[in-house]
Amino acid sequence: MRSILLLSLLFSCGIAQAQTVSVAPEVKKAKPVDTLQPSFIRHSVIATLAVGFIDGHRTDFSVPKGFEKNNTSGFAPIYGKLEYGVSSNMSLGLTVSYDGYFGNYYQLYTANGRDYKRYRSDKTDIYSAGLSAYYHFGKIIPVKRLDVFVGLGFLINNEHHSALPQGDSTVKLTERNITPSLKAGVRYYVASRSSLFADFGYDKCSLFCLGYSCRFMKK
Template identity: 30%
Template sequence: MKTRSILIVFLLMIGCVAFAQKKKPAPKKQATTKTTATKTTAKNMVIAPKSATVATKIETTTTTTKEAATTKPTTRSAFYKTPYATRNSGSFDKSTHLISLTYGFPNTLDYNGYFYSANESGIGPVTVRYEFPIREEAGVGLSVSGATKKWDYYGGYTTKITGISISPLGFYHFNKLIPITKLDVYAAVGASIDLSNYSYDDPYYNNSDTSDLEINPAGLVGARYYFTEAFSAMAEVGEGSYSIFRIGVSFRL
């Protein structure tokens, strides 16, 4: 009896130990470890592309900077290597319409005579010009100039001349030869149609007025520099429009 009781108790103890082992949280620990490992792996997978992206960006920026540094010195040579028909600095093209306003000096409006002890004075010439393009490097224009000149001479007599000059001109722009966007260098040839009106306060001319019409060749060389896309200052030298030198401004429409 006693031995049977001891055997039963022993079997019960073995059963309890076996039941307790079944309820141990060992599998949960393994799952947690796996999850942690998965999370760590996931984090690493996210971080890796970011690092790669940053590296790529730095590499791209460095490459772009190197390319820019390489391109700048070769811009002018690249301009001249481009075929003449397709190159253009941008200072003039088929869309460039110009209105210019200039003041000329010296005033070459003159009288075919001699005034002894005469005081000379004058205004102008003031010139307004419109030019429109016909090619990438060429245009045609029309200038209208006005000037006056007056002589006060011995005896209190005066002679006054008022002149109007109309000049059709053909322009060539050096935009295919000079690689500077803001600088427009040009030359022009044409004719100057000059109408002069003389008024006299002189008894020898019976206080009468006379007029004179002449057609003279005209030619000039000039340059304008653009301070903005539409506004530029200009200077010219050449015969025509009652002056030799002219300075003024231009507006690109």
């Protein structure tokens, strides 16, 4: 009988002990580590593809006396940029671009005592390449994911016209000229290697650009 009572007591104590054991607190999930790299890194290479807006070549298109200007048509300028970080806040960049449009106009002439307009169009192709130096404000403007910069450089333009109005006629013409490039811009990194790109300033091909950048870094 005592054995039965002892076993019953031990069983009851075991149940009670089991009921009083507190449940271990839930282990909190660790927050994901943000592995985003700094906005600008020395020795990194940044490739950018962008589209330009407000084209200075088109807005400056003009015709001499004896012609009447019409509208211009064509696609927006396209830019390719490649930058290399030479220090913690400086980079050097190579820029190439293509700008193609039609400069439309009327040629005015008189025949049989009447004035006439003859529709003409000058197909213009501008291939440009140049170098720029950029200063990055990462230490002055330490905003995460944001790379703010300014750049100064030049572009060499190879400009071809199919029917440029001159005198009382039109000519095919290829000429080269140099334009300065002064830009202020920003990149916003959506990932360590990918960013949205925008810049604003003067290089005659466009007043501002929008695009996408991809960054390559040493392991």
